[in-house]
Amino acid sequence: MSTNNEYTFVIKPKRSLWDVNLRELWQYRDLLMLLVKRDFISVYKQTILGPVWFFIQPLLTTVTFTIIFGMVAKIPTGGIPELLFYLTGITFWNYFSSCLTSTSNTFVTNASVFGKVYFPRLIVPISVVISNLMKLAIQFVLLIVVWGYYLLFTDTIHPQLSLAFMPVILLLFALMGLGFGLIFSAMTTKYRDLSFLIAFGIQLLMYASAVIYPVSVVAPDKQWILFLNPLIPLMEAIKFSFLGEGILDWAYIAYSSVFTILVLVIGVLVFNKVEKGFIDTV
């Protein structure tokens, strides 16, 4: 049997944990782009407003937060206009949470396709992260408009040079969302309990992640407790860079990076392990 063919492969019962075929992922790059396109197109087909819906959701959330947390609960925002403060937090938080929740049900929602044809399953969660990035890009325009207004017409915000690192911060958000999503998706194939947990867990996590308050409201000697949450250094870095209010500590960013990579590696390995036999249990 000649084995020099690039398509030769062996079907075996169980793969070792470390057997992740990244080259194969590259072979399917066209599929990745088409899936992103599908996600994007199918969302606003047969709607009147189309992509405008991507604006409306963060806008309404921001207004609600401004009324409830700002006007009613009077949570301080460190001197930053409430509208902009919440909008910044929500825009990036939404990206993280949608990456996590929509990748976490990969196997369940795609069972019908996965049950019929083989392709590297990792393509699907990666495509979800990318199509969410497109949504973020649209929402980012809204943020820039509001941000630009405050920058030009008021003296309330002070953008920092660290803005240049925002793509890195964004990548960390994406990868952490993906990593957790992969872990959860692998676990929900057999035991569905987790999908309930994710639904409200992500809500609670938002309150624990400095989206609606700055870390500076906590006494300086207690702040390290908050920073144990690897999302907080990232959230604070964003607020600091865009608004000039927040704590940017590179040591904490490094901690978040290591954490993200760890979660991602575990996620990929677990996902890869489950993908072979999940169709029998899902």
Add this chain to the structure above:
Amino acid sequence: MSNIVIKAENISKQYRLGSIGTKTLTNDLKRWMYLMRGKEDPFLKIGEANDRSSKGNSEYVWALKDINFEVNQGDVIGIIGKNGAGKSTLLKILSRVTSPTTGQITVNGRMASLLEVGTGFHPELTGRENVFLNGAIMGMSKSEIKSKFDEIIDFSGVERYIDTPVKRYSSGMYVRLAFAVAAHLEPEILIVDEVLAVGDAEFQKKCLGKMKDVSGQGRTVLFVSHNMGAIQSLCSQSIYLKYGTIQQTGPTDKIINYYLNHELKTDDELSLPFNADIPACVTQLTLLNTEGKKTKTYLSGESLKFEFDIQAQTEGNYQLGIGIASALDVNIYSELSEPVQLKKGENRIQYGNTQVKLAPGNYALTFNLLYNGKSIQYCEKVINFEILEINQEGETYSLNKGAGFLITQGIFKVNN
């Protein structure tokens, strides 16, 4: 042998019956503990053959057990067996949708599987967008699809609708487009599960033709179907699965005969439940030979005789239609009686035909009862019978394969 493209060694697949619950978790932990201590998985030792109809003792069954086979390049292999024999499981393992419990398969060549047409079709996307998406899911690159796009559209015959979302398509158009994509995959190995059961006759013919082309180009095809006719016309070799094990492999004709003799139950009578909702109902169907005795086999050349017991609730004009099909699903003939008057209660209609002489083989009977011209009871292929190779004079009559279904005595006259 350098041209073996698929080699399966000791493939087995175990399934657990019942639903997944806390017991799953306990068994998972148990299994994990055994593996941790370097022992063999304890659940692999148990399990029963996958006979769906009998109640088993074990909650683990083997959907496939110790399957070994080799496929050479260019072979067109049919996989046959009853429902639940493991055909689809085998295809799923081959298409890498699920993994075997034990054993391994080496595949040498680019493989595409068609377990379903239109996998991943999104209803909101247009035909054009879906062609690209579906092609990519099947493993084609974008440029590959682009170069074949016109051919695909041409083959599907839905050009006019190509920029309309597929949710607006009729189911036939949907299948046509989906199969067109699949047909242009050009893999070295193609795996096909009964996808041809959809679409109209013309399109089915087109699909079978396309598959013949594929196999003619030296590509390898594995084909699962209940349509014995399709298997026979496409596949040179066949594998017969039963309860998850290979019963026989070999030339298709031989395997199909073996299959029909083992799986097809011939019968001499059939009782049907009485249905009070219709004016009349066939309750009993009996096959009779020339001597008027019940039979499940006829001698070759012997005339067919069927008896229908009909329970009528309403008097009126009834008609009875019958149809004979071969075991390979080819309809041979059908006919309809003149309107007959049935009285209330028990009636009996006898059908006899001395003109039609069927060739040796297996056949199935379909009947249709009509009341005032409207069908009230239609039963397709309700009973199977066999025509033997021996005729009434005790001589053996054998027909060449593919020679047809009828024994006739036409007259050849030399005019010179």
